[in-house]
Amino acid sequence: MRTSRLQLLAAAGVAVASLALTACQDGTGTRDEGASASQPVASAPSGTSSQAPKESASGSGGNDSTANGSTGNGSTGNGSGGDASGSGESGGGKGSSAGKGSASGGSDDAPARFNPCNGTNTSVTAQPVSRPVNHMLITVKNTGSKYCDLTYYPVLRFDEMQWVPQPVEDSQPQAVVTLAPGESGYAGVMLSAADGSGAGGTTGKKLAVGFQDRTPNSDGGPAAIPSLPAAGVYYDSSLTVTYWQYSKDDALAY
Numbered sequence: 594m595r596t597s598r599l600q601l602l603a604a605a606g607v608a609v610a611s612l613a614l615t616a617c618q619d620g621t622g623t624r625d626e627g628a629s630a631s632q633p634v635a636s637a638p639s640g641t642s643s644q645a646p647k648e649s650a651s652g653s654g655g656n657d658s659t660a661n662g663s664t665g666n667g668s669t670g671n672g673s674g675g676d677a678s679g680s681g682e683s684g685g686g687k688g689s690s691a692g693k694g695s696a697s698g699g700s701d702d703a704p705a706r707f708n709p710c711n712g713t714n715t716s717v718t719a720q721p722v723s724r725p726v727n728h729m730l731i732t733v734k735n736t737g738s739k740y741c742d743l744t745y746y747p748v749l750r751f752d753e754m755q756w757v758p759q760p761v762e763d764s765q766p767q768a769v770v771t772l773a774p775g776e777s778g779y780a781g782v783m784l785s786a787a788d789g790s791g792a793g794g795t796t797g798k799k800l801a802v803g804f805q806d807r808t809p810n811s812d813g814g815p816a817a818i819p820s821l822p823a824a825g826v827y828y829d830s831s832l833t834v835t836y837w838q839y840s841k842d843d844a845l846a847y
Contacts, residue, residue: 712802729781731782740773745837764835783833
């Protein structure tokens, strides 16, 4: 009996082993699926982690403070800081440069405001010319560092003359003559009538050239005292002067 029992137990053990082997082979048994299935899951965090910054930058992660903050669209990314050595600073430089271009009216050399030429910011000469006859040319050169404006016509006074020579109205230009530093403006003076019709002829030894401000007959500042020839300059009641001109030819055309 005992032998038969042992034989039965042995046979049962063989049957169990056989069943276990069969289950392992067809995949329907009690194999530890957790251990083998965990291998792909264990490797996933590594792969997913390497893709996370890109996903955050362009996908749903774009709302993260890191994406939109100092390293995303904020001050260090696309904000005012930009690239500390690249477009951020160069953009500011261009902005500053553009500001300067618009402040001088499209040009840094344009005059900013009205500034009369006078005896303090110019050098003035008065030179008789041979043609036309009985004429003198007044030249005013801007010796200052800023633009200056020659308005209307020079106010001339020989010695102690008590009257003011009148301008030739036909010589009035369309705009004020504005001189850049180093540039010159001109006015022509008819000293006496060529046919001798003028009255009260006399010789002037000293000449004062006065300047006008914005309005006619206003004081534009200190007068200039140009040198005259040693023999003086003869003039009579025909004495007239042109408006300020940009060229000598225009000044002597009247």
